[in-house]
Amino acid sequence: MNRQSFLKMNPAQPFQVMYWRPKKISRRWLWAGMLASLAGLFAVEWWPQQVAAPSPQLTAAAEKANEALRHIKDLRIAQGHRALPKLDPSGSHLIGPSMSMVTSKLGSLESKQTSINPNLAAVVVRWLEQAGVEPGDSIAIGASGSWPALNIAVYAAAETLQLKPTIVLSVASSQYGANSPDMMWVDMERQLRDAGIFPESFAAKSASLGGLFDRAAGMTEPTREMLELAATRNGIPVLDVADIEDSVGQRMEIYQNASSDQPYAAYINVGGGSASIGGTAGNACFSAGVHRTTPSDQEVPDCVASRMLTQGIPIVNVVDAKQIAESYGLAIAPAQMPRVGQGSLFSHMTYRRPLAAALICMTWVWMSVTVFPRWYLRTVLKLRRLVRRPNVSTNALPKQVEWMV
Structure with a gap:
């Protein structure tokens, strides 16, 4: 279908833009993640470290x-x-x-x-x-x-x-x-x-x-x-x-x-x-x-x-x-x-690797929460349950067991 045929079939709305974003993720979260990623990118790019290159x-x-x-x-x-x-x-x-x-x-x-x-x-x-x-x-x-x-x-x-x-x-x-x-x-x-x-x-x-x-x-x-x-x-x-x-x-x-x-x-x-x-x-x-x-x-x-x-x-x-x-x-x-x-000649500028690694991890977490919010929430809940689970000793007896003489 060429462009003219498309316009005849859709005279009121010649172009449609379709995009997807998670419904349960607020715009504030998306903006915050984007700004944090940009801030991290600028920090890595404009805050390099000088490494000695002795000769x-x-x-x-x-x-x-x-x-x-x-x-x-x-x-x-x-x-x-x-x-x-x-x-x-x-x-x-x-x-x-x-x-x-x-x-x-x-x-x-x-x-x-x-x-x-x-x-x-x-x-x-x-x-x-x-x-x-x-x-x-x-x-x-x-x-x-x-x-x-x-x-x-x-x-x-x-x-x-x-x-x-x-x-x-x-x-x-x-x-x-x-x-x-x-x-x-x-x-x-x-x-x-x-x-x-x-x-x-x-x-x-x-x-x-x-x-x-x-x-x-x-x-x-x-x-x-x-x-x-x-x-x-x-x-x-x-x-x-x-x-x-x-x-x-x-x-x-x-x-x-x-x-x-x-x-x-x-x-x-x-x-x-x-x-x-x-x-x-x-x-x-x-x-x-x-x-x-x-x-x-x-x-x-x-x-x-x-x-x-x-x-x-x-x-x-x-x-x-x-x-x-x-x-x-x-x-x-x-x-x-x-x-x-x-x-x-005696040194060169390079990226700060720990800072770059932290930025990558932060971006990965943000993307995972944005794309798979339910999976992320389930994972967090599972981890919380594991942390709160009582530590039961293998030598302990159930409360229902009565001592018999």
Whole structure:
């Protein structure tokens, strides 16, 4: 029967809705059960519990980074350095000045504050694992003086996984980084090796001046001399480059010469160096994390990272501390130094099983009473009779029995 025939036969009542509900169950009971079930569902969904998910390697990397951060802090305090609460609320002594002679460009204060977190080393370990890096592998690192705390996180991750890094640095730094002329990243790296926190094999193979065109273009001659002096006083050869293309070529040559016996398992970029990642344009193509291919819908600038990808080497881009923190449940610009073990890598949210079980039992009882009220009442009455039944001893005699002598 089609719809038109049905309407002709039932002109006054074209549609009928049929439903069933128990006659002996009141609407109040149905509403109460529904509201209780919804309340329980919301409680289970919005009141999860945090369960620890310990990982020895993640914890070890965070602890190593924490040790390095504290060593730099103690060293700067011993040198008489004062941390300004407005710039460095956590008192890390890793926030540089807003401007100095070796400052290459503007920088984000909030991002630099967020980067000072030992748990970022655990994030780098996780990324290296995702890239397929195994203990004992060789890796290439291109780091900038702009992000000393991120450099520490990368070094700590590499040391924890017992990797063999080949490191090329850029000396200059953006605002609020390692841009104090008396304590640049090349100085921090040597201090951390001298303290035994990182091994001697973690010494940089070479360093460029950094800044515009990776050769401090536009900076004064005294500034260039300060950058060169910072590298040479720490025993790091300085790259003499003509432009970005020349810098990329020289860096690739250093990496290739150092990996003659073992290919690189990954290339790690820290910051936004033009030669390493392609500057701002390169970071727009490669977000923070692991990358195995170049994006097809974007024009990738020529840089070390893009050349590594053409050789089948995955890249790990350690950049944008705020994005990393948001992705892994870390604090943004914390007022105090974060403790080791904070973040989603060290724990995960799950449902409270006892609460979920109680909700299931409550719903089952409510449904049984609603659908089978008579059966439920009979069951309750039977249970009450069993509870009230007198306990008759097997040795007792009936009252009707008379003693016969």
